[in-house]
Amino acid sequence: MYCSKCGELNPEGSDYCKKCGAPLSHAAIPPAAQPPAAPASGQQATMPARPTSGFSTASLILGILGFSGICALLAIIFGAIGINQEKRTGAGGKGMAIAGVVLGSVWIFLGIITILIFVAIGLSAFS
Ligand SMILES: [Zn+2]
Numbered sequence: 001m002y003c004s005k006c007g008e009l010n011p012e013g014s015d016y017c018k019k020c021g022a023p024l025s026h027a028a029i030p031p032a033a034q035p036p037a038a039p040a041s042g043q044q045a046t047m048p049a050r051p052t053s054g055f056s057t058a059s060l061i062l063g064i065l066g067f068s069g070i071c072a073l074l075a076i077i078f079g080a081i082g083i084n085q086e087k088r089t090g091a092g093g094k095g096m097a098i099a100g101v102v103l104g105s106v107w108i109f110l111g112i113i114t115i116l117i118f119v120a121i122g123l124s125a126f127s
Helices: 035-045 054-064 070-089 094-126
Strands: none
16 A cells, blocks of 8 residues: 555555655555546646636627726726636636727826817917
């Protein structure tokens, strides 16, 4: 029987490992029989087929339509939800969610600049 801690082969029926002293579980798995970890990495290889978060998709679309103001705001909100879903549930589409947030932020930034320019023009007209 093999020690589950150091992998040392111990005489059958021993309670403690002769090498490291760890208590031997009688259900201990020999190190050679441990590769059940391999199918897990094989599953990860097929992971890209995971569903895309609807919020991420909506965020990107709203981000593209963001010039109407309210869409830009929704793009940021949906994007944040999409990123959160990606973290918690592993839903795909994080790239789209980030793009939506960035686009929404750019539109809002441009909107603020536009308002500031109009305010500046208005102020200079009265001075
Ligand atoms: Zn041991």
